[in-house]
Structure formats: structure tokens, C-alpha cells
Amino acid sequence: MALGLKNVQSKENGNRRSFLKWLLGFGIFSTIASVLIPVIGYLIPPERGSTAGGGRVLVGTTLDIPFGMGKVVQLGNKPVIVINTPQGITAFSAICTHLGCIVDWDAERQLILCPCHDGLFNPQTGAVIAGPPPAPLPPVPVSLEDEEIYLGEA
Template sequence: MSKPNSPTRRGFLDFLIAACSAITTAALAIPGVLYLWPAAKGGGSQKVEVEGAKSMAIGQSKTVQVGSLAVIVVKQRSGFCAFSAVCTHLGCLVKWDTGKKQFLCPCHAAAFDEKGKVVSGPPPAPLVEVSVKEVGDKIFVSTA
């Protein structure tokens, strides 16, 4: 007579089938989930030339695509400066207002000063600064 809690052949087979089913499901599901995860593109730092930057007047701005990031380049008296154009509130692209000397977001009335700091509106953080380099008569912006 076997003890009440001792494993039976049927119980062991039930466990074996359940375990094999779980392992098979996981083996099928894990590649499926990884397949759905977006593949990284580009990566690392990216450098883009700002076309026609030299002919920009003081106070003028230009938005360029650097990888997946939109970057706004402004020519100021002190030289070129560049920021991520993505508003830190909800991702709309800011525009440079020459008269106000501010970056304005068209979506929720946010304003950032010429150094990217929040002046008014709901953004929780300043605009992210992007590196600008002058090489000869060309202007490059690069993201880390």
C-alpha cells in the first residue's frame, strides 16, 4: 500500500506533460516576442551636415533630421546652437521665433528660451542640447 502523498506513475506523467508543454510554449513564445521587439537601427553617434547653414541670416533657424531625431539649428550672434526639436512635453517639434527669441511648441503653448530652458507651459525638462561643429565652411550637428 503506497503512502497518500507518494508520487504515482499517472501523477508523474501528468507533471511531465505539463512541463514539456510549458517548455515548448516558452520556446515558441520567446523568439516571437523578440521578433516583435524593434531592431535597433543606426545607433551610436550620428553626424549630419546642415545644408546651406553658411547662408543663414542671424536669427534664422533650420530643422534637420539626425538619425531618428529632429534637430533645430539656430544662427545667433554668438554662433550656431542646436537643440533637439522634440518638445519634452509630448513630442511635438518646436519652432524658433526670431522676434521673441524663443523656441515655441505649436501643440501646448510651451516656450523655451534661447538656451533651451523652459520659460512657460507644461514641459517638465529643457530642450536637449545637440553638439554643433564648424568644419571649414560647413556646419555639422551630431547626436551621441
């Protein structure tokens, strides 16, 4: 009889103890979570617009980029290569698809050249002609009004 009562008590104590342990664990967990959530949110950098407010951006005139020439300009925080070709003005992302170097205009060969590993791109299509780049340069919408060159969608 006495033994039975003791067993019941120790079982109750065990339940209480495990409940308190669970409560303590829950408290610690929720504290850590409620601190970590804002901290992680803070650590993730917010998006910044790539073009200034969207729309079209005037990047120069055909006087800056005469026929047969190309130039790297800034569109928001992204570099863009603008080329004045016989088929008209073209523009591509200037970030080489190989390892992220900035491509430049090779006036002698009339090609887009990446100086890092000699990747060559077609100035009309952005396609890879030679070298290690795995993909063509993505095109950027470009338009010409009189002599002014605009980048971005209208």
C-alpha cells in the same frame, strides 16, 4: 494482508499517474516556451541607428540658416532645431519635452516655440522660459566650419 497489498498498489498507481501528469505538463510548458521565446524576440523591434553611421553630419550652411534664424533638420531619425544666434550656432533636440510636438523657430520673438501648448525655450541654453514644458530641450553637439554646419560629435 490483501487490503495492505491493494493500498500499496494504489499508492504506486498514484505516483505513476502524478509523474505522468508532471511529464505532460513539462512537455506542454517547454513547447509553449520554445515557441514563445523566438516569437517575443521577433516582436521586439531591433534598434536602428539614430545618426547615419555616427560621426558628424552636414546639415546645411549659414546661407540656409542666416543670422537670427532657426531651422528644424533631420539627424538620423530625430528632428533637431539649429539656430544661428548672436552668441553662435546652437542646436537642440526639436522634440518638445512636454508632449512630444516638434518645436519651431519664432523669428519675431527670437525664441524657440512649441506650437502645441505655447512652450517657449531659450535659444542659447534650451531652458524653458514659459509654458508647460517640464524640462529644457537637450542640446545636440554642433560645430561650424567656414560656412558649413555639422551636427554630432566629431
